[in-house]
Amino acid sequence: MKKLFSFVMGAAVIGTALAPSANAWWWGKKGSEKASITVYTALEDDQIPNYLKSFERDYPNIEVNIVRDSTGIVTAKLLAEAENPQADVVWGLAASSLLVANDRGLIQGYAPKGLSNVKPSFRDPAKKPSWVGIDSWISAFCVNKIEAQKKGLSIPKSWADLTKPEYKGHIVMSNPASSGTGYLSVASRLQNLPSEEDGWNYLDALHTNIAQYMHSGSKPCKAAGKGEYPIGVSFGYRAVKQVNMGQPIEAVFPKEGSGWDVEANALIKKDKIKPAAKTFLDWAISPEVSREYAKSFAITAVETDVPLPKGFPSNPEKQLAKNDLQWAAVNRERILAEWAKRYDGKSAPK
Amino acid sequence: MYFKKNLNKSFNILLLKILIIFVFILVSFFIIIPLLPLFLKSFSDNKNNFIGLENFINYIQNPSLTQSFINSLKVALTTTFFSVLIGFIYAYALTRTRLPFKKFFNTFSLFSLYIPPLAVAIGLIYIFGKQGLITQGFFGTIPGFDINLYGFNGIIIGEIFYCFPQALIILVSALNLSDQRLYEAAESLKASPLRKFLTITLPNIKYGLMNSFFICFILSFTDFGVPKVVGGNFNVLATDIYKQVVGQQNFAMGATISIYLLVPSILAFLIDKNFQKNEASLISGKSIPFKPRKNLIVDSIMFIFCSLILILVIGVFSSIVLASLIKIWPYDISLSLQNFRFSNVAGNGYEPYFNTVFMSIYTAIFGTIFVFFTAYLVEKFKPLKKIRMLIYFFSTLPIAIPGLVLGLSYILFFNKPSFSVPFLDFQIFNPFSLLYGTMGILVLANIIHFFTVCFISATTTLKQIDKEFEEVSESLKVPFYKTFLRITIPLSLPTILEIGSYYFVNSMITVSAIIFLYPAKIPVSSVSIVNMDDAGDTASAAAMSTLIVLTSLFVRLIYEFTSRNVSKKSSVWINPLET
Numbered sequence: 001m002k003k004l005f006s007f008v009m010g011a012a013v014i015g016t017a018l019a020p021s022a023n024a025w026w027w028g029k030k031g032s033e034k035a036s037i038t039v040y041t042a043l044e045d046d047q048i049p050n051y052l053k054s055f056e057r058d059y060p061n062i063e064v065n066i067v068r069d070s071t072g073i074v075t076a077k078l079l080a081e082a083e084n085p086q087a088d089v090v091w092g093l094a095a096s097s098l099l100v101a102n103d104r105g106l107i108q109g110y111a112p113k114g115l116s117n118v119k120p121s122f123r124d125p126a127k128k129p130s131w132v133g134i135d136s137w138i139s140a141f142c143v144n145k146i147e148a149q150k151k152g153l154s155i156p157k158s159w160a161d162l163t164k165p166e167y168k169g170h171i172v173m174s175n176p177a178s179s180g181t182g183y184l185s186v187a188s189r190l191q192n193l194p195s196e197e198d199g200w201n202y203l204d205a206l207h208t209n210i211a212q213y214m215h216s217g218s219k220p221c222k223a224a225g226k227g228e229y230p231i232g233v234s235f236g237y238r239a240v241k242q243v244n245m246g247q248p249i250e251a252v253f254p255k256e257g258s259g260w261d262v263e264a265n266a267l268i269k270k271d272k273i274k275p276a277a278k279t280f281l282d283w284a285i286s287p288e289v290s291r292e293y294a295k296s297f298a299i300t301a302v303e304t305d306v307p308l309p310k311g312f313p314s315n316p317e318k319q320l321a322k323n324d325l326q327w328a329a330v331n332r333e334r335i336l337a338e339w340a341k342r343y344d345g346k347s348a349p350k
Numbered sequence: 351m352y353f354k355k356n357l358n359k360s361f362n363i364l365l366l367k368i369l370i371i372f373v374f375i376l377v378s379f380f381i382i383i384p385l386l387p388l389f390l391k392s393f394s395d396n397k398n399n400f401i402g403l404e405n406f407i408n409y410i411q412n413p414s415l416t417q418s419f420i421n422s423l424k425v426a427l428t429t430t431f432f433s434v435l436i437g438f439i440y441a442y443a444l445t446r447t448r449l450p451f452k453k454f455f456n457t458f459s460l461f462s463l464y465i466p467p468l469a470v471a472i473g474l475i476y477i478f479g480k481q482g483l484i485t486q487g488f489f490g491t492i493p494g495f496d497i498n499l500y501g502f503n504g505i506i507i508g509e510i511f512y513c514f515p516q517a518l519i520i521l522v523s524a525l526n527l528s529d530q531r532l533y534e535a536a537e538s539l540k541a542s543p544l545r546k547f548l549t550i551t552l553p554n555i556k557y558g559l560m561n562s563f564f565i566c567f568i569l570s571f572t573d574f575g576v577p578k579v580v581g582g583n584f585n586v587l588a589t590d591i592y593k594q595v596v597g598q599q600n601f602a603m604g605a606t607i608s609i610y611l612l613v614p615s616i617l618a619f620l621i622d623k624n625f626q627k628n629e630a631s632l633i634s635g636k637s638i639p640f641k642p643r644k645n646l647i648v649d650s651i652m653f654i655f656c657s658l659i660l661i662l663v664i665g666v667f668s669s670i671v672l673a674s675l676i677k678i679w680p681y682d683i684s685l686s687l688q689n690f691r692f693s694n695v696a697g698n699g700y701e702p703y704f705n706t707v708f709m710s711i712y713t714a715i716f717g718t719i720f721v722f723f724t725a726y727l728v729e730k731f732k733p734l735k736k737i738r739m740l741i742y743f744f745s746t747l748p749i750a751i752p753g754l755v756l757g758l759s760y761i762l763f764f765n766k767p768s769f770s771v772p773f774l775d776f777q778i779f780n781p782f783s784l785l786y787g788t789m790g791i792l793v794l795a796n797i798i799h800f801f802t803v804c805f806i807s808a809t810t811t812l813k814q815i816d817k818e819f820e821e822v823s824e825s826l827k828v829p830f831y832k833t834f835l836r837i838t839i840p841l842s843l844p845t846i847l848e849i850g851s852y853y854f855v856n857s858m859i860t861v862s863a864i865i866f867l868y869p870a871k872i873p874v875s876s877v878s879i880v881n882m883d884d885a886g887d888t889a890s891a892a893a894m895s896t897l898i899v900l901t902s903l904f905v906r907l908i909y910e911f912t913s914r915n916v917s918k919k920s921s922v923w924i925n926p927l928e929t
Contacts, residue, residue, distance in 0.1 A: 038870050045881045065870035069877075070884060072596035077866055079599055080761040086787065086870075100599055104397075146681065178589075178597035212500055212582045215592065218884060225886075226679055227481040241886060246678055336598060337412075344414045344585065 035276040036063035040078060042071040043092035043263070044237075047296060054288050055280070062276045070216065071097055071180050078268075082106055085270045088277040091284055094180050095262040098131040099329045107131070108269040113282040114302075122262055122301035132285060133262035135297035138319060139185045140236040141252040142221035147230040156231065158255035159189065163205040172212045172220040173233035177336050177344065180261060181217025181235050186339060187328040188259025192321045200342070207343050225249055237296055240311035253313045257321030262301070362829055363733055370734050370741070373724050377744045379782065380798050384763035388755065392605035405606040414585060419610075422571055422586040425502070426614075429509040429570035434562050436510065436659060437517030443652035445525040446551070448644045455656045457903075457910050459522075460852075462663045463515040464902035465670065466859040466876055468883060469895035470511055471579035472673055473666035474499060478507075481680045483669070489680075500582030508576035511663070513569050517562035519852060520807055523845045524558025525551075527814040528640040557813060561806045564618045565749065572611050572752050575862065587611055588752055595754060608755045612747070667899060674892035690893045702875040703897060709792050709874060710857035717797040717804065717853040722846055725808035726838060730820055731830070742809075749802035753862025760795055761786075761866055787869040795867055796857045804849045811845040812838070844913050851909045855902040 041048065045068050052064060067087070069077070075097040078087065082104060090098065101107055102124075109128030122133030141162075143155050153170065156162050162171060174182030190199035211229055214220050220232030221239055225247040236258065239251035265284050267277060283289060285302055294306035298316035313319050394400050409415055443449045444456055465473070477483050478499040487494030497503050528551075536546045552559070574588030581589060587607055595604035675685045724745065728738045748756070764786040768777040785791045815838065823833040839846070861876045868874050875894055883891040 045878075045885045046887070067868075067870045068881060069865065070596075072599075073865055075599050076596055076601075076758065077761065079601065080758050080866065081765050083762075084765045084767050084783075084786075086765070097599075175593070175597070177593040215578050215589070215597075216884070218886065222886060222888075226475070226479070227681070228475065228479050238886070245886065246682065248681055332598070333600075340412070340414055 034061055034063045035274060036065060037088040037274055037276045037280060038065045038067065038086055039089045039091050039280065040067050040069075040074050040087040041091040041093065042069065042074050044296075047292075051289055051292050054286075054292075055283050058283070059276075059279060062279065064280070072178070075100065078106060079104060085268045087268050088270075088274055089268065089280050089284075090264075090266045091280070092134060092263040092265065095131050095133060095264040095325055096180060096183075096329050096332075098264055098266050099325070101266070102130040106269055108267045108273060110267040110278060110281060112265075112278070112285055114285055114287075117287070117302045118285055119301055119303070122264075131262075131264040131266045132281070133264040133301040134285060134290070135263050135293045135301060136260050136299040136320070137181075137263060137297070138236045138253070138258035138260040138299070138316075139181065139188065140234060140239045140258060141254065142224040142232040142234050142239045142242065143250045143252055144224045144227055144230045144248055145250055146248045147224075147227045151230060153230060155250055155252065157252060159202070159206075160256070162231075162233070163202070163209060165209075167209045167231065169209070169211045170229060171206075171209050171231045171233065172214055172223050172229045173206075173210055174217050174220055175213035175215055176339055178215040179217045182213070183332065183336070184259035184261050184323075184328070185233055186259075187332075187335065188257075188321050188323055190335065191323060191327070192256060200338070203339070204342065210343075213343070221249070236298065236312065240309060241296075243311050251311050253319050258319050260320050260323055261325065359827075366727075366731055366830065367733050370727050370731070370737055373727055374737050374741050376720075377724065377741055380794060381744045381747055381801070384756075384759040385751070387762045388601070388605045388759045389609065391602045392609055394602060396600060396602050405602055406609075409603065409606055409610070414590075418585045418587050418590050421502075421584060422588070425505050425509065425577075425586060426567045426571035428506050429513055430563055430566040432506070432510050433513035433566040433570075434517045434521075434559070436514045437562060437566075438521055438559070439652070439655055440514075440659060441518050441521035441525055443656050445522060446640065446642050447652050448642050448649050449652050449656065450649065451653075453910065455660070457906055458660055458663075459518055460515040460855065460906065461660070461667070461899075461903070462511040463852075464855050464859070464899045464906075465511075465667060466879055466895050466898055467508075467512070467575035467861065468579065468879055469670050469892060469899075470508055470666060471576070472883075472888060472892055472895075473669045474504060474507060474580060476669040476673060476679065477666060478504070486680075499580055501580075501584040504580030504582070505577050505584060505586070508580055509570040509573065511666070512573065512576065513566040514659075516565050516569060516803055519803065519848060520558050520562045520565065520810060521555065523807055523811050523848065524555040524814070526844065527811065528554060530640045533640065558810050561810060565803055565806065568614060568618065568749050571614055572750055574752055574754070591752060592754065595758065601758065604755065604758075608752065611752065612750050614750070616750075618746075670892045670899075671896050674889055674896050676889065679888070690897075702873040702878045703894065705789075705872050706858060706875040706898070707901060709789060709796070709872075710854045712789065712793045713796040713857040714850045714854040716793060717800070718846060718850040720797060721801060721804040721849060722808050722842070725805050725812055726834060729809050729812040730817065730838070745805040746802055748798050748800075751799075753799060753860065753864075754866065756795060756799055757863035757866030760791065760863070764791055789872055791867050791869075792864055792872070792874070795863045796853070796860060799860065799863050800853060800856045804852060807845060807849055807852075808842070811842050815841055847909055847913045851906060854905050858898050858902050 043051070048066060048068060055062075055064065067074070067077075071094050074090075074093055078085075078090070078101055081087070085106065090101075098107065107130045109124075109126060109130050111128050112132060115123070115129070115132065118132055122136070124130045124132070141156060145155070148155060151170065153166055156164070156167065161167075173185065176182035176186045186203065189202055190196050193199045193202055214223070217235060218238045219234075220229075221234035221242060222232075223229050224232035224234075225242045236251065236253065239249060242249045243251055265281055267273065267281060287302060287304065290300050290302040291304045291306050294300045294304040294309075296309060298308055298312035299320075308314065308316065391398075392405055393402060440455075440459060444452060444459065449455060462470075475482065478485060478497050480496070482499070483489075485494045485496045532550050533546060536550060541549070572588055574586075574592050577584065577586045577589045578592060587610060591604050591607045591611075594600045594607065673679060674690070675687070676682075677684050677686065724741060728742050728745075731738070751759075764782050766780050767783050768779050770777050785794065819837050820830065820833055823830065823837075859876055861880060864874055865877050865880070868877060875898060879891045879894050882894065
């Protein structure tokens with residue numbers, strides 16, 4: 001019996017012990033003198049190493065541990081960890097998500113060095129802003145030229161075009177209830193027509209043409225790229241990237257202006273705020289890394305001399321439709337409830 | 351002498367009681383207690399103010415609920431029907447016929463379970479999507495047809511991929527243990543094959559059959575991975591949770607919907623408990639294992655059936671491999687091996703892959719020990735009936751908890767540095783918080799996430815082994831752990847290995863719980879697949895999926911090799927005279 005019991009106990013002990021030791025073994029790095037910070041981000045996975053190059057060069061003594069996920073997952077994780085925050089810094093997360101986190105008291109206001117370079121609409125106006133933007137992402141249509149031609153569709157140029165009967169069943173869009181990109185398109189339509197009522201009428205008309213509401217911001221564009229559906233309502237960076245990958249996509253920035261949100265940084269409130277976290281936030285709006293952002297994003301929070309990336313409209317700031325981030329955050333629950341009532345319940349398969 | 355005997359006996363029982371309570375505590379801490387904070391949230395708003403049943407009422411009043419609920423029910427019923435049917439025929443072919451190439455079919459029986467869900471979706475889209483091979487008739491060479499992948503049809507195919515192997519596992523272990531003597535008796539009474547099937551085979555496996563219905567129903571009722579990617583506008587309850595939790599960070603509403611999701615599994619548990627009251631064991635000390643005889647017609651029908659299933663599964667896998675080699679589907683079909691060099695995509699190269707392999711190995715080892723021991727204590731003994739019932743009930747719960755709910759609950763519980771004692775100004779250190787941010791939390795989450803199927807598989811096997819063994823040991827004054835080590839374990843070894851390999855393959859592909867829990871320093875590959883796909887690198891995502899599938903297949907081959915040796919040995923236990 002002893003044998004059995006000690007076996008079971010042993011297994012339990014080893015189980016808990018193996019994990020951290022395996023960890024140390026994998027990483028070989030023992031805490032040592034190197035400061036380390038944990039950074040939560042929703043920036044694109046393939047860009048992060050490029051951005052980090054200058055940080056690693058300038059601050060070799062700070063180890064940066066990146067946790068990268070989609071906006072929704074990162075935000076959910078932040079909120080769930082509220083009692084004992086694991087992240088030190090949030091880097092490049094939707095400002096609308098940071099507003100929610102700030103609302104729950106998870107964020108420590110901090111004015112990073114060089115804050116004066118950041119355009120006013122790209123930061124929380126507070127003296128110690130809870131969030132500071134780095135770039136802006138804007139809604140755009142991905143139109144598959146080959147499929148559009150096959151189906152005899154003209155390339156839509158505006159939001160209004162999307163409601164034309166010829167596009168019925170050919171448009172996919174992010175579901176605003178599951179994706180921030182979907183929500184910014186919806187919120188933008190509601191703010192940019194003469195009245196909110198007109199906004200809903202527009203969405204009613206759009207709904208009759210929508211084939212699918214998809215559960216991610218980039219998916220409509222990916223579906224368009226693979227020819228699953230000719231038109232995807234997604235966001236600009238995505239559209240331009242797929243064009244550059246060689247897919248038969250045309251990136252369309254709607255005539256009436258795009259919905260937009262800011263990707264922003266924030267300092268997480270915890271008992272011990274590491275100096276390295278502030279160093280990171282200072283660096284994250286520095287001109288050098290901003291130039292890297294500018295290579296993929298048409299609009300950055302810190303003005304740079306980098307030429308506009310291929311595929312974006314020539315005056316991107318003009319492309320931004322009227323948008324009040326605070327309004328969008330405050331009214332989100334109400335808008336989504338209304339949206340679900342109108343379009344979600346009746347979406348049985350056809 | 352008399353005194354000593356009694357002491358031994360009472361020591362035995364005391365030990366048993368301690369072990370049962372120990373397991374009860376573990377199960378409570380890993381399953382029930384982590385769920386409590388989340389469930390409390392369902393009675394409060396997002397600022398933690400108590401609002402009673404308001405969330406539940408709000409959700410019911412939402413007109414899309416009835417639709418989601420009906421949709422979930424439709425999906426679950428259809429999936430269950432087909433999964434159990436396919437699983438049963440396949441399992442029957444493997445255990446009760448002389449199926450040609452049986453080893454091959456056995457090795458590939460769980461193949462669809464090796465494929466990460468996202469990759470299944472990629473594969474299905476490449477075959478049945480609007481530009482899919484079949485939809486477009488292989489690039490226009492033959493007339494294509496559109497199955498309308500996005501929506502109900504896609505969900506059903508995806509769910510069957512995921513559920514039928516689970517039914518298969520349970521049914522194989524049920525069909526494996528059988529008594530040749532019953533069939534011989536039936537034969538001498540000139541019973542027809544149909545009659546033998548209806549009066550011996552079916553009643554013998556009714557428990558396994560019942561369980562596979564129960565498992566498939568709940569799995570397809572609660573899964574959100576498949577509906578999320580191929581569901582189109584077909585809403586189900588699980589995608590409603592996703593929208594609330596990930597889309598809107600509304601944990602309270604997410605928790606509320608999770609409770610609705612738990613209802614059918616609690617019902618299933620109650621039905622199940624009623625059902626097994628009259629259950630008798632099949633394998634007694636005198637049983638003789640079943641030896642299938644050649645039957646050309648049955649064997650060839652089975653061969654065709656199993657081949658068709660495998661062709662579909664391997665077809666999907668091939669299109670994933672193809673996806674990993676093709677440059678721009680479907681417009682530039684040039685091939686390259688570029689995509690297997692992950693360093694230029696996710697930045698972590700092969701590291702997530704190795705982390706995942708180690709995580710899966712730990713899960714397989716510790717999970718199997720824990721699950722089997724728990725099932726054994728619950729199934730084989732008389733003391734502490736109520737507590738054993740509770741352990742049983744807790745063990746059936748994890749299957750109904752969607753991965754993302756489990757992941758969030760684990761954050762809330764394991765990331766809590768201390769508990770405050772009610773009414774006292776006193777904090778107790780939470781020892782489990784040490785696990786947070788380590789490999790341990792990932793392993794634990796996996797063990798619990800896949801606990802139910804393993805537990806049921808173990809109890810199905812244990813039930814079929816006659817309690818006579820324990821009773822005889824008891825009267826011979828052999829302590830129970832000797833019986834356990836010398837009889838129960840050897841007899842159940844095939845099932846134990848099956849559980850281990852089930853844990854392994856599931857841990858290789860799981861995303862939903864892990865995506866919230868993986869620490870910054872331990873990236874895992876199923877998450878990097880999602881990230882690569884997010885970044886538009888479908889090809890790299892497919893390449894990583896291919897690696898994962900091949901790894902699971904490799905482990906399966908090791909399993910096949912071991913279990914062949916093992917089943918020889920365990921059949922010796924059933925009938926020592928045979929060798």
